[in-house]
Amino acid sequence: MRQNRDWKEIYKGLKDGNRVQLGIAFSLIESKRQADRDAAALLINECTRTSRQDTLRIGITGSPGVGKSSVIEKLGLAAIAEGRKVAVLAIDPSSSISGGSILGDKTRMQELSANQRAFIRPSAAGKTLGGVAKTTREFIAICEAATYDLILVETVGVGQSETAVYDMTDMFLFLVLPGAGDELQGIKRGIVEMADLLVVNKSEKDRKKLASQTALDYRNALHLLRVKDSGWKPAVKTHSIYDSESTSALWKNIKEYEDHINSNNYRLELRRSQQTKWFDELLQNELLEKLFSTFKNKPSDLEELRSRVSKMELSPIMAVRKIMDRLEINLKHQ
């Protein structure tokens, strides 16, 4: 990034829906240079302060191979057909060894990515879940400023990243494959409870009957759970990318949910809780960063203890106690 990049210029570009400025905004977010970070903070602050409340943020999760990308493409195209603008972010905090998917994101969602009313961002950089969550929140703020009104956040699998995405979206879709329903004891209650819409995907060819049975199993399981805080009763739908009516049914359910949270004012509650969680996470990350930089000035003690731990001369618990006993934290008066 150029040193004197003017964030106001980028902000103006975003408001005009300029895709080049959108790309520049992302480079700014992901930059590690202090000047860029300062500019990014001001840009995000402006985007947040002036943010529209009528956008819809959807988190989409499911195991690898369940077909998340193709469902996102179909839903995105359905939304665009009704005049919306769609931004997609795929996050994958699990690929900490090498990063990236085997075939890469460019070969996925070809039709959607070619559409001028869609913007697709591949996996965010960052090794920690905190880093990914931070970048994703900033991505959402920027895309909404850039006039995108449907934000789709894709996350892989069923782990901690779901909770992170759940905390920053208005609606949560959980995709499963036909057949997984016969082992309901393996389905963790937490993930099913998070879903506003549960999709049994790849309901096609010889899997159609199995998909219906799976949907039934999930409907029965959902009966055991309480209604969500939003007052919304989650639906279970089968879906196939070869059956456009099934896509329409999903999209219709999403719009019903949107009407629901608008009419009972739950959307505002969601946004407030999203802001507060963003604050909490950011505070936590910044605190940690400051602490580690404190130790960076006196690394010898820390490194010596760490080395004794690695040689198994000292247990991690005792080593950490030694450090904590020396640490002082104060708040300056203002």
Add this chain to the structure above:
Amino acid sequence: MRQNRDWKEIYKGLKDGNRVQLGIAFSLIESKRQADRDAAALLINECTRTSRQDTLRIGITGSPGVGKSSVIEKLGLAAIAEGRKVAVLAIDPSSSISGGSILGDKTRMQELSANQRAFIRPSAAGKTLGGVAKTTREFIAICEAATYDLILVETVGVGQSETAVYDMTDMFLFLVLPGAGDELQGIKRGIVEMADLLVVNKSEKDRKKLASQTALDYRNALHLLRVKDSGWKPAVKTHSIYDSESTSALWKNIKEYEDHINSNNYRLELRRSQQTKWFDELLQNELLEKLFSTFKNKPSDLEELRSRVSKMELSPIMAVRKIMDRLEINLKHQ
């Protein structure tokens, strides 16, 4: 817990393989009382200091419904048949809303849980991944002190919890269902790269052919990846709980891996890296705890900023900057 519980008494009980003392040790770990935490630190320290290096720690992951519990039961029984003692811990950081699985852990692994040479601990308490990881590491230390030599750590899904479990185990098993292989572009490279053994489970009845095809797909995908740091070439196996030979093949592969990391001394390297990561995580958690308790004495400023954020008067980024500008961290000299 009793105030004056003697951790040495518990430690002695563990060494004798006393299951009652094992249960008490877990209560001690999970207790929030300061006296218990101090005793737990001393107990864990002793367990770590005297730990055996000839145990095997296996992490097992896969989507809900893939059959992790039944594979663990079969593998556990195979290990016990050869004179080993097996400890199982299921962790599930994703169930942050209500916790627990729909049918509960007690109905799972019935045969294994009835066996005197097995110890099964249901999902660890703790809402944060850091908390779960901490408890799991302590669980491993305690079980190994209590003469268990095969430790199986089960985790749900494909997210951040895999990385956590990967960091504390010697071997990593990844379970998939037949059919998922036809969508290899959806499989994130990170999770496949982590696996030392990839199991296509539920290879039975009409899914047998599909399972073989899926195994082939994964084998081809693995060819694209490099050999692991351990020098081990990960295998892909089909498995069914109705086919005892397939269980034997899995167990045989696990023992081959064990021989491999013993012969090239990689086990020692693994243990050192596990200790260091434990140290890093613990330090991070303790630091955060101390910071939040610093704010607890002056909560007003923090709460006011947080409230302005929730009302969207102030962006999270600017609010956090205001806090960080006031924070001072020092190291006392010793």
